Amino acid sequence: MNKKFLNQSMSYREELINSIEPNFIFSKKPLNRFKFNEIKKGNKIEQINELKKLINSIQNCNLKKNSKNLILGDGNIYSPIMIIGEAPGAEEENTSKTFQGESGDLLEKMLMAINLKKKNIYSSYAINFRPPEDRKPTSQEIKRYSVFLKEHISIIDPKIVVLFGSTAMESVISSNEKISNERGKWKEIILKNKTYPLMITFNPSYLLRFPENKKYSWEDLKKINQKIQDLKINI
Numbered sequence: 001m002n003k004k005f006l007n008q009s010m011s012y013r014e015e016l017i018n019s020i021e022p023n024f025i026f027s028k029k030p031l032n033r034f035k036f037n038e039i040k041k042g043n044k045i046e047q048i049n050e051l052k053k054l055i056n057s058i059q060n061c062n063l064k065k066n067s068k069n070l071i072l073g074d075g076n077i078y079s080p081i082m083i084i085g086e087a088p089g090a091e092e093e094n095t096s097k098t099f100q101g102e103s104g105d106l107l108e109k110m111l112m113a114i115n116l117k118k119k120n121i122y123s124s125y126a127i128n129f130r131p132p133e134d135r136k137p138t139s140q141e142i143k144r145y146s147v148f149l150k151e152h153i154s155i156i157d158p159k160i161v162v163l164f165g166s167t168a169m170e171s172v173i174s175s176n177e178k179i180s181n182e183r184g185k186w187k188e189i190i191l192k193n194k195t196y197p198l199m200i201t202f203n204p205s206y207l208l209r210f211p212e213n214k215k216y217s218w219e220d221l222k223k224i225n226q227k228i229q230d231l232k233i234n235i
Contacts, residue, residue, distance in 0.1 A: 073124030086167035165203030
């Protein structure tokens with residue numbers, strides 16, 4: 001009996017990601033009641049504002065219902081580096097800013113270790129509303145918001161994407177593998193016929209709970225720094 005070997009490429013095609021879940025927009029028209037309302041190409045500020053309106057238009061979402069604010073992203077929207085965390089917490093919800101508190105302080109130190117400043121890069125989340133009691137988002141929630149995240153990546157159009165944590169990993173590459181098995185490897189995602197290199201690493205909040213894993217994050221950071229040099233990125 002002949003066995004077929006699957007091509008386990010580290011390149012994640014847009015077709016695969018699009019199969020996760022469509023972005024359902026309800027319409028009163030009798031036909032085509034479900035359609036993906038893609039952001040029209042324009043300047044980044046306009047596109048970001050349109051994306052924010054689109055996310056705010058979500059209906060029947062417990063995350064949105066129980067959250068104070070939508071946290072989209074902050075930093076330099078023209079940066080070649082985009083980092084994506086898991087979901088906002090209490091401090092992020094209150095300040096409307098990404099990566100605050102102790103995890104934010106640790107992130108700043110991690111970035112400084114490779115000569116990056118948070119204000120010079122662009123940071124966002126896989127989930128844009130704070131989950132109740134800071135619980136982990138469900139797979140259904142991750143799938144629902146992944147459509148917006150893909151659009152977000154396309155708008156920012158970075159040269160490098162860094163995914164912090166398993167929720168960000170599942171949202172972008174639809175992987176349920178242990179992050180310890182996926183981190184530290186360069187992968188690719190193709191969105192709208194454009195390829196983005198990405199690195200998966202531990203979330204700063206996770207490292208606060210398990211500091212023994214900081215050594216692995218340092219290895220990942222060194223690879224990111226090398227990629228920045230290889231691509232001749234000035235930031």
